[in-house]
Amino acid sequence: MAENEHNPLLSAHPSSESSLLIHLHPLVLLTISDYITRHTLRNQEGPIVGAILGQQHGREVSLEHAFECKLVATDDGNVMLHQDWFEERLQQFKDVHKPPALDLAGWFTITPKSGPQSHHLPIHRYILHKYNESAVLLAFHPSSREDGPVGGKLPLTIYESIYEGDSHATAGGEAGDNEMQVEGEDALKLRFRELPYSVETGEAEMIGVDFVVRGGGGAVAVDPSTKLGSKKAKAAEKKTDTDSVVLSPEDEELIATLTAKANATRMLHSRIKLIRAYLTSLPPSYLTTGVESTSSTENAAQPTSPQHSEINHTILRSIQALLQRLPLLIPANSQAFEQESLAEKNDVSLVTLLGNLSNGAKDIKELGRKFYLIDNHRQARRKTAGVPEDMIPMSAGGAGAGAYASPTADFERKDGLSFKEFEQLSAMQASK
Incomplete structure (x- = not known):
């Protein structure tokens, strides 16, 4: 409620009084993030405004798709939606996303953490009066992520708009509690009330x-202020291209997996620190084991001192339930667990060994096939050169392995005679 005192556009009514249930889809977040990134890197001027499409069934509202909007300046210095462009683009999205039929459910923009500002009212009133009287506002807070923890709460807030008098807008109802609003809707003012939401995928x-997360391992941020003509910029660009080529799909998947595990570990560590800090700030009577004297129970009934945190039994019961589930993560029989783990490790190693043996047999088969083809080729060339089949080449030099320059080349028979000796022996036998 501290922020409501500084922002007069926020309602004093708590969000628990609203019965709206907001289901936010990741595609909306991806669209907003992409729009903000392009708007920042291109140094574009003007506010960031976009429309959100979704469905509404009773008090349940689903935010499913989003797109950026074109703005025009007004005479009073504010900005408004370009009416013709917006209607055409909205109809195009409705035609594409027919089953199920989607409608304008709200709009998004960038706001500080304190909430919407006065220059956001013209666009919101325009959407309320012309398209959807129950449209919501998704306020994105990029500045809150600079110093925020990794994997923490999403930097956004969803508001619904209500009409209430000035007596309800102030925290204490100072001057308007005793005055009755009799002028109807003109006496009411537009206020924003924060809504709880859940992410639905x-x-x-x-x-x-998942594809976007895996592809983020090889993403490279480019500084728009860098001059592309300088040598340093070209060298950095060349190095970036080299690094991006080195990363294979397996490397990108490994980087994405390790990044997700690191973020999950950081989140777990921060949550454990938060629980420990809360338990440490409780009165000493709530930190006992329950088997001590009844003095602890008597101390628990006493009010907490200012240096201790407020006691919330719902949180304490949740912490106790979490602690009771921890033994389920620890195996009851550690020896049997180790044996089972070793058996699974051996099975994996055996499958890997069989795979290596299969690859080796495949390579040997391929080598035999190639040797068979080369041997057949040599036999064919030998027959073409007129060399007897019982002669083999004495060396593989000269024109190449298995090459036959002429029929009178040096050959050695299997019985030890050369080709010339074989010719002389044949001539002597013929003369006789």
């Missing part, structure tokens, strides 16, 4: 988000 969205 479909199967197709899960595949798309």
Whole structure:
């Protein structure tokens, strides 16, 4: 409630009084993130505004798709949606996403953490009066991620708009509690009330988000202020191209997996530190084991001192339930668990060994096939040169392995006679 005192556009009513259930889809977050990134790197001027499409069934609202909007300046210095362009683009998205039919469910923009500002009211009123009287506002806070923890709460807030009098807008109702609003809607003012939301992911969205996360391992941020004509910029660009080529799909998948595990470990560590800090700040009576004297129970009934945190029994019960589930993660029989792990490790090693043996047999088979083809080729060339089949080449030099320059080349028979000696022996036998 501290922020409501500084921002008069926020309602004093708590968000628990609203019955709206918001289901946010990751595609909306990806679209907003991409729009903000392009707008920042290109040094574009003007606010960031976009529309959100979704469905509404009773008090349940799903935010499924989003797109950026074209803005025009007004005479009073504010900005508004380009009416013709917006209607055409909205109809195009409705035609594409027919089953199920989507409608304008709200819009998004960038706001500080304190909430919407006065220059956001014209666009919101325009959407309320012309398209959807229950449209929501998704306020994105990029500045909150600079010093925030990794894997923490999403830097966004979803608001619904309500009409209430000035007496409800102030925290204490100072001057308006005793005055009755009799002028109707003109006496009411537009306020924003924060809504709780949940992230809902479909199967197709899960595949798309997983692809984006895996591809983020080889992503490279480019500084727009760098001069491309300088030698340093060209060298950096060449180095970036070299690094991007080295990364294979397996490397990118490994980097994405390790990054996700590192973020999960950091988040777990921060949550454990938070639980420990909360338990440490409780009164000493809540840190006992429950088997001590009844003095601890008497101390628990006493009010907490200012240096201790407020006691929340719901949180304490949740912590106790979490602690009771920890033994389930530890195997009851460690020896049997080790044997089973060793057996699985041996099975994996055996499968790997069989795979290596199969690859070796395949390579040997391929080598035999190639040797058979080369041997057949040599036999064919030998027959073409007119060399008897019982003669083999004495060396593989000269014109190449198995080459026959002439029928009178040096050959050695299997019985030890050369080709010339064989010719002389044949002539002597013929003369006789």
